[in-house]
Amino acid sequence: xxxxxxxxxxxxxxxxxxxxxxxxxxxxxxxxxxxxxxxxxxxxxxxxxxxxxxxxxxxxxxxxxxxxxxxxxxxxxxxxxxxxxxxxxxxxxxxxxxxxxxxxxxxxxxxxxxxxxxxxxxxxxxxxxxxxxxxxxxxxxxxxxxxxxxxxxxxxxxxxxxxxxxxxxxxxxxxxxxxxxxxxxxxxxxxxxxxxxxxxxxxxxxxxxxxxxxxxxxxxxxxxxxxxxxxxxxxxxxxxxxxxxxxxxxxxxxxxxxxxxxxxxxxxxxxxxxxxxxxxxxxxxxxxxxxxxxxxxxxxxxxxxxxxxxxxxxxxxxxxxxxxxxxxxxxxxxxxxxxxxxxxxxxxxxxxxxxxxxxxxxxxxxxxxxxxxxxxxxxxxxxxxxxxxxxxxxxxxxxxxxxxxxxxxxxxxxxxxxxxxxxxxxxxxxxxxxxxxxxxxxxxxxxxxxxxxxxxxxxxxxxxxxxxxxxxxxxxxxxxxxxxxxxxxxx
Amino acid sequence: xxxxxxxxxxxxxxxxxxxxxxxxxxxxxxxxxxxxxxxxxxxxxxxxxxxxxxxxxxxxxxxxxxxxxxxxxxxxxxxxxxxxxxxxxxxxxxxxxxxxxxxxxxxxxxxxxxxxxxxxxxxxxxxxxxxxxxxxxxxxxxxxxxxxxxxxxxxxxxxxxxxxxxxxxxxxxxxxxxxxxxxxxxxxxxxxxxxxxxxxxxxxxxxxxxxxxxxxxxxxxxxxxxxxxxxxxxxxxxxxxxxxxxxxxxxxxxxxxxxxxxxxxxxxxxxxxxxxxxxxxxxxxxxxxxxxxxxxxxxxxxxxxxxxxxxxxxxxxxxxxxxxxxxxxxxxxxxxxxxxxxxxxxxxxxxxxxxxxxxxxxxxxxxxxxxxxxxxxxxxxxxxxxxxxxxxxxxxxxxxxxxxxxxxxxxxxxxxxxxxxxxxxxxxxxxxxxxxxxxxxxxxxxxxxxxxxxxxxxxxxxxxxxxxxxxxxxxxxxxxxxx
Numbered sequence: 001x002x003x004x005x006x007x008x009x010x011x012x013x014x015x016x017x018x019x020x021x022x023x024x025x026x027x028x029x030x031x032x033x034x035x036x037x038x039x040x041x042x043x044x045x046x047x048x049x050x051x052x053x054x055x056x057x058x059x060x061x062x063x064x065x066x067x068x069x070x071x072x073x074x075x076x077x078x079x080x081x082x083x084x085x086x087x088x089x090x091x092x093x094x095x096x097x098x099x100x101x102x103x104x105x106x107x108x109x110x111x112x113x114x115x116x117x118x119x120x121x122x123x124x125x126x127x128x129x130x131x132x133x134x135x136x137x138x139x140x141x142x143x144x145x146x147x148x149x150x151x152x153x154x155x156x157x158x159x160x161x162x163x164x165x166x167x168x169x170x171x172x173x174x175x176x177x178x179x180x181x182x183x184x185x186x187x188x189x190x191x192x193x194x195x196x197x198x199x200x201x202x203x204x205x206x207x208x209x210x211x212x213x214x215x216x217x218x219x220x221x222x223x224x225x226x227x228x229x230x231x232x233x234x235x236x237x238x239x240x241x242x243x244x245x246x247x248x249x250x251x252x253x254x255x256x257x258x259x260x261x262x263x264x265x266x267x268x269x270x271x272x273x274x275x276x277x278x279x280x281x282x283x284x285x286x287x288x289x290x291x292x293x294x295x296x297x298x299x300x301x302x303x304x305x306x307x308x309x310x311x312x313x314x315x316x317x318x319x320x321x322x323x324x325x326x327x328x329x330x331x332x333x334x335x336x337x338x339x340x341x342x343x344x345x346x347x348x349x350x351x352x353x354x355x356x357x358x359x360x361x362x363x364x365x366x367x368x369x370x371x372x373x374x375x376x377x378x379x380x381x382x383x384x385x386x387x388x389x390x391x392x393x394x395x396x397x398x399x400x401x402x403x404x405x406x407x408x409x410x411x412x413x414x415x416x417x418x419x420x421x422x423x424x425x426x427x428x429x430x431x432x433x434x435x436x437x438x439x440x441x442x443x444x445x446x447x448x449x450x451x452x453x454x455x456x457x458x459x460x461x462x463x464x465x466x467x468x469x470x471x472x473x474x475x476x477x478x479x480x481x482x483x484x485x486x487x488x489x490x491x
Numbered sequence: 492x493x494x495x496x497x498x499x500x501x502x503x504x505x506x507x508x509x510x511x512x513x514x515x516x517x518x519x520x521x522x523x524x525x526x527x528x529x530x531x532x533x534x535x536x537x538x539x540x541x542x543x544x545x546x547x548x549x550x551x552x553x554x555x556x557x558x559x560x561x562x563x564x565x566x567x568x569x570x571x572x573x574x575x576x577x578x579x580x581x582x583x584x585x586x587x588x589x590x591x592x593x594x595x596x597x598x599x600x601x602x603x604x605x606x607x608x609x610x611x612x613x614x615x616x617x618x619x620x621x622x623x624x625x626x627x628x629x630x631x632x633x634x635x636x637x638x639x640x641x642x643x644x645x646x647x648x649x650x651x652x653x654x655x656x657x658x659x660x661x662x663x664x665x666x667x668x669x670x671x672x673x674x675x676x677x678x679x680x681x682x683x684x685x686x687x688x689x690x691x692x693x694x695x696x697x698x699x700x701x702x703x704x705x706x707x708x709x710x711x712x713x714x715x716x717x718x719x720x721x722x723x724x725x726x727x728x729x730x731x732x733x734x735x736x737x738x739x740x741x742x743x744x745x746x747x748x749x750x751x752x753x754x755x756x757x758x759x760x761x762x763x764x765x766x767x768x769x770x771x772x773x774x775x776x777x778x779x780x781x782x783x784x785x786x787x788x789x790x791x792x793x794x795x796x797x798x799x800x801x802x803x804x805x806x807x808x809x810x811x812x813x814x815x816x817x818x819x820x821x822x823x824x825x826x827x828x829x830x831x832x833x834x835x836x837x838x839x840x841x842x843x844x845x846x847x848x849x850x851x852x853x854x855x856x857x858x859x860x861x862x863x864x865x866x867x868x869x870x871x872x873x874x875x876x877x878x879x880x881x882x883x884x885x886x887x888x889x890x891x892x893x894x895x896x897x898x899x900x901x902x903x904x905x906x907x908x909x910x911x912x913x914x915x916x917x918x919x920x921x922x923x924x925x926x927x928x929x930x931x932x933x934x935x936x937x938x939x940x941x942x943x944x945x946x947x948x949x950x951x952x953x954x955x956x957x958x959x960x961x962x963x964x965x966x967x968x969x970x971x972x973x974x
Contacts, residue, residue, distance in 0.1 A: 392628040393556070401557055408677050416670065424665050431657065439642050439650050471554045471562075 003047070007060040007073045010044045010083065011126045011139075013037060018118035025111035031098045034114045038091040041125060045083040052080040053479075072192055074131035077483040081335065082128040082258045085342050089250040090121050093346065096458040097243035099451075100353045104155045104241045113153055117247070119146035124255050133181045133267070134191045136259065140177065140223070143255070144170045147248060151240040159239035162232075169222055169232040176219030183212030196267050204272050213277055216263055223256035226320060227290035230313045237309035242353030245305060249312050250346040254338045257319050261334070264323065265487040274326050283324035288418045290317025295425035299432070305362045307429055308348055311388065314422060315341050321415060322403055329406035331484035332477075336402055339476055340387070340395040340469060347384035347462035351377050354451035354459060364436055371438035374450055378437050380463040385430035387466040390423050394470035398477065496539055497551040497564040500574070500615050503532050508608035515601035522589050525604050529582035532611070536574050543571045544971065550621060559681060562628065565621035567684070568971040569754070569823065573747045574618035576830050577740045581611050583947045587838055588731035590943030594845040597729055603643060607732075609636040614740040617748065623672045623682035623756065626748055627664070630712070633744055634660045637736050641728045648727055655724035660711045663718050668709025671702055675756060684751060686973040688758025699757065700767035706752050707771065712745025713808055716778040719801045726793040730841025733793055738800055738833035743826055746807035750822055753811040759974055762814035763898070771812045776906045778805040783913035790851050792840045795917060796833065799876065802910060803829050809903070810891055818894025820969045825887030827965055828875065828958055832884050835872035835951040836918075839865050842940030842948060852921060857930030859922065861937040864945055866925045868952035873918035875955040877911050883958030886965070 017037040021030045052058060052075060060073040075083075094117065105113055123143025130136050148170070152163035185191055187208050188199040203209050218229075225233040233253075237245045264273040274280040291314050298310035315337070322334030354377040355370065356362055371378045387394035400419055407415035450456065469476050507528030514521040542549060543566050555561040566574075588607075592600050613636050616629030634657065642653035676682050679693045694702065711718045725737050736742075753762055762768075779802050786798035803825070810822025842865045843849055847858060859866040875882030878889075888907055895903035939945060958965065 391631055392624065393562075398556060401560075404673055408673070416673070420665055420670060424662060427661055427665070435650065435654070438639070439645060439653070471556050473556050477557075 003051075004060075006044050006048055006051075007058060007075060007129060008062065010041060010048065010129055011122060013040055013044070014118045014122040014125065018115050018122060021115040021118055022111060027102065027107055027110040028098075030111050030114040031094070031101070034094045034097075034117055035091065037118060038087060038094045038121065041087040041121065042084075042091045045080065045087045045125075048075060049080040049084050049479075052077050053482075071130065071132045071135050072194075073129055074194060075129060077479065077486050078258065078261065078335070079129055081479055081483050082255060082338070083125060085254060085339055086121070086124045086128060086251045089342055089346055090117075090247060092458045092461055093243055093247045093250070093350070096246070096350055096353065096455050099454055100243045100357055101241060103357050105153050109153060113150065113241075116146040116149040116153075117244075119143075120150060120247075124251055127255050128258060131193050132191050133184065133193055133196060137174070137178055137181055140259075141174055143252065144174060144223075147244075147252060150244045150248070151236050153244070154239045154241050156239045158235070162235035162239040166232040166236045169229075173219045173222030173229075176215045176222070178219075180212045180214075180216030180219060183208050183215065187212065193262070193267050197269065200268060200272070204268075204276065210277065213268055213273065217260070217279065220256060220260045220263065224253055224260060224316055224320075225256075225313055226316060227286055227294060227313060230290070230294070230316075233313060234306050234309040237312065238303055238306040242349065242356050245309075246346055246349035246353060249308070249349055250342040253312065253316055254342055257316070257334070257338060261323065261331075261487060265331075270326060270488070274324075280324050280326050283320050284412075284415070287317045287320035287324055288415070290314055290320065291418050291422040292425070295422050295429065298429045299425065301429075302364050303362055304364060304367070304433055305349075305352055307433075308345065308352065311426065311429065312345060314426075315345070315388075318399070318403060318419070318422070321418070322406065325406050325410050325412065325415075327406055327409060328481075328484050328488045329402065329409050331488055332481050333399060333403035333406050335483050336476060336480035337399040339480070340399045340466075343395050343462055343465050343469065344384050344387040347380055347459060347466060348388065350455070350459035350462060351381040351384060354380075354455050357451055357455065358449055364432060367433060367436040369437070371434075376450055376456055377459070380456075380459045381437070382434060383463040383466055385434060387470065388430060389426045392470070393467065395466045395476075396470070398470055398473050402477070495551060496535065497549055497566060497619055498553060500532065500535050500539075500619060501564070501612055503535060504528060504608045504612035504615065508605045508612070511604045511608060512601065518593075518600065521601060521604060522585065525585045525608065526582060528608065529578065529585055529611075532578045532615075533575070533582060536571070536578055539566060540571060540575075542566075543568060544967070546971070560624045560676075561622070562625050563621035564616075564619040564625065565684065566619060567755075568968045569747065569751055570618040570620075572823065572827060572965070572968045573743060574615055576827055577611065577614045577618065577743070580735055580739050580830060580834055580951075581607075583950055584731050584735040584834070586943050587734070587841070587947035590941035590945075590947075591731055591841050591845055592729065594941045594944070595729070597643070599643065602639065603729070606636055606639045607735075610640065610736060610740065612636075614744055617744045620684070622684060623675060623752070626751075627668065627672055630668075630710075630744065630748065631661070631664060633712075633741060634664070637732070637741055640732045640736065641725045643729055643732070644727060646727075652724040652727035656721045659718055659721040663709055663711035666709070667705045671705035671709050674702055674705070684755035686755065688754070688756055688761055690756060691758050691761045694761075697766055699761060699765040703753075703757065703762065703765055704767060704771065706756075707749055707808060707811075710745045710748050712741055713749055714742060714745065714778075714801045714804050715774060715808055716781060716801075719778070719782065722801055723794050723797045726791075726797050730793070730837060730844060733797075734834045734837035734841065737797065738837050739830045742800060742804055743830060746804050746822070747826060749808055749811050750819065750826075753814065754819065754972060754974060759814040759816070759819060762811070768812060768814075772809070772900065772903065775805045775809045775812055776903070778802065779809070779906055779910050780913070783910055783917065786917045787913065790853055792843070792850055792852050792855075792921075793837070795852060796836050796840060799836075799914070799917065800833055802913075803833070803876065806887060806891060806907075810894060813891075813894045813898045813900065813903070815894045815897040816974045817890050817897050819972065819974045821887050821890025821892075821894055823969045823972065824890060824962070824965055825884075828883040828887050828955075831951050831954040831958065832872045832875040832882070835868055835948060835955065836876065838944065838948045838951060839869040839872070842944045845944065846940040847937045855921060856924050856928040858937070859926035862925075862939050865940055865948060866922050868948045869925075870919075870922035871952045871955050873914075873922060875959075876918060877914035878907075879911070879915075881956065881959050883955050883962070885959065886962055
């Protein structure tokens with residue numbers, strides 16, 4: 001039955017499609033293959049999600065080899081949820097990518113671009129699905145290496161230095177993760193996460209376990225771009241091709257947060273990770289700092305893509321704050337925000353992509369009067385901004401509301417202040433753009449010119465999703481709550 | 492009347508906005524659509540009024556984004572009053588705006604009328620909100636939808652004004668109002684407006700005081716000092732906007748929200764015991780007197796009126812803070828009577844701008860001879876704002892004074908009287924000098940304002956008188972308040 005092989009197909013299809021892309025090489029064909037592959041991945045994740053919701057955890061062993069020797073996938077609701085986010089965003093953004101990429105990347109490089117895209121997708125899906133710690137590292141490297149390539153393809157020469165910066169930082173992070181995994185392997189003799197979770201409690205009180213945990217946390221922190229390890233992110237997002245910024249902002253850091261959750265709650269167990277090791281307080285401080293400082297820095301950015309990148313760093317702060325609360329409610333808020341943030345940042349970066357395609361710039365000064373020249377694009381930007389700020393009836397509000405509730409449940413009033421201050425700062429930085437676009441003075445000579453529909457429709461799908469999931473939250477909150485219970489109960 | 496009629500009240504102006512957008516190319520049709528929508532809205536509200544008067548609560552839940560936090564509408568007497576005032580004055584303002592916008596050759600008129608309708612829709616949402624969450628949603632929507640109206644001119648000055656406007660309103664609402672709502676939810680597990688309040692028994696002592704202060708300052712639209720600066724800043728807007736939104740809809744949404752929260756979240760019994768009444772009374776008194784004194788020194792007519800509004804809004808806040816039956820009644824009456832008075836004054840200011848191209852108080856000497864209707868209406872409305880008989884403005888002040896005495900704050904009566912004197916000092920000289928002083932430069936070639944403007948001015952000025960002699964409808968509604 002093909003249904004039982006879905007977990008393998010989820011990763012294998014994009015993995016096979018990637019070299020195929022290189023063979024096809026022609027821009028249109030490779031793009032089509034990318035869209036079809038992403039859509040197939042989305043379909044598979046949908047089926048997996050439905051199956052998990054219906055029947056609970058799926059166990060899958062690669063090639064029939066049992067766990068300690070072979071690679072085992074163990075898909076619970078959290079895995080399925082992240083798979084769904086990654087594949088959906090990849091599908092929407094890859095539809096958008098054709099026109100955008102055609103204008104930003106030379107034709108002879110586009111085949112490579114889509115190959116890297118598919119590899120990156122493979123990596124991200126692999127991280128989200130695997131139940132094997134070393135396998136996770138391998139997929140992490142696949143996604144990282146391909147994202148260096150993707151970023152370096154930006155049409156600004158600074159994208160090369162940005163990619164190099166990310167390469168150095170990302171490699172340090174990956175090395176730390178590898179060291180961490182190595183220490184755990186030395187200690188327990190297994191790489192399977194389920195086995196690790198069983199054996200770690202016995203050896204938890206050793207220096208090796210603690211060192212392994214520390215290496216893993218810092219390494220993953222680098223990948224998440226957790227403040228103050230975020231320095232690679234602003235440049236990488238700012239100078240990457242538009243479609244890549246949207247894709248990575250909506251998925252890459254989310255997957256890294258998932259890895260952190262998996263190691264904290266499933267592998268080490270929350271008692272060891274958050275109590276024995278004083279991580280909860282540390283995460284609370286770092287998360288709060290991220291929200292405040294990154295938002296404040298975003299206000300002073302002239303390049304809007306860079307501004308959104310700093311905003312991403314701030315949003316990661318919210319995710320981490322949810323983890324630091326060590327409660328099912330906090331975890332629900334984090335998992336919910338993984339999804340909602342993917343929606344809002346996806347919409348915003350796609351809107352920027354449309355603007356970059358039309359006026360070839362993302363500087364604030366060039367946004368003057370854009371509200372009249374590109375009304376539909378700016379509509380997406382407006383909705384995304386409102387969601388980012390957390391205005392009620394948008395997805396952003398729902399995330400913040402749950403985070404606030406979780407903070408109040410713990411009695412952590414300062415967190416409430418941080419969240420509100422972050423929202424206020426967000427108002428300021430998005431308002432600069434809105435004001436310039438609608439009130440910067442109408443340039444009567446400039447013609448009205450919208451982006452093509454192939455770009456606008458994906459952008460509007462994400463924008464409307466922001467509104468939909470701000471009003472009808474049964475699906476998103478329901479799944480997030482259950483996923484949080486799964487993770488929390490596992491520890 | 493079916494409960495679904497409530498959502499229609501929100502949707503009618505929105506549909507109107509859409510039609511206005513479509514009819515943008517034909518100005519006459521466009522304005523006809525605006526007026527038609529307004530009349531329809533008034534009719535809808537009036538048709539629902541009987542069931543509110545019966546005491547049967549209409550309630551409609553639209554969506555429930557978060558459990559126990561539904562987006563829901565409910566009509567109660569206070570909301571009915573506010574909705575009725577805002578919608579009927581919208582019709583009149585639209586008539587006025589036709590004369591003003593065309594007489595003044597404003598650009599982007601379609602955009603203007605579209606956002607005007609959206610703002611009215613948001614106002615209706617505030618009036619009908621069944622809980623704090625819904626109130627917050629429409630409160631913010633009102634801020635956002637009026638922003639394009641404030642910055643309509645698109646000049647540097649307009650943009651700066653808009654920045655102050657949105658900065659203070661969004662800032663206070665997120666820094667104070669939202670935490671207050673969250674705290675209410677945390678304490679009671681609900682944000683519903685309920686007769687008798689939801690906080691009694693759940694909170695006591697300083698918590699009540701702090702929470703009330705958060706609400707009062709968080710609702711920046713009430714323009715309590717020191718968060719009043721957005722209102723003068725908003726005067727860069729075209730006059731119809733200042734008239735309807737910044738004398739009626741927006742600012743009244745603020746004080747209306749404070750009243751509603753006082754009555755239905757705290758309950759006036761609980762409020763009467765809270766520990767910081769004295770402190771709030773100080774702030775309110777300072778706002779009332781201080782804003783009036785500032786108004787004395789404003790030469791720009793619209794700015795003078797704006798400071799007058801700041802002062803008068805605090806009357807309503809005063810009613811809530813005093814928390815007695817008479818004071819809340821007075822505050823409710825004041826919402827209505829100040830609305831008709833102040834909108835008349837703004838209409839006059841706009842008429843003067845269109846007909847005589849004058850914006851300064853010092854330029855208005857002798858203008859009464861050329862613009863007798865406008866200046867006559869200005870006189871009537873000034874008397875009403877000052878709260879002197881035989882004008883409607885008297886009733887609010889009357890009950891507020893009674894309420895102050897009930898609550899044992901005789902000194903507040905003194906504050907109200909000083910304020911009356913100041914009102915007389917900054918308003919009445921304008922029409923008096925217009926009629927009796929000689930102008931420095933001859934006012935030749937100045938004629939009365941366009942006819943639509945005059946019609947609107949006459950109606951609202953007449954209301955100032957009518958509501959003095961026939962205040963029964965208002966009393967019927969205030970009698971229904973659970974206080």
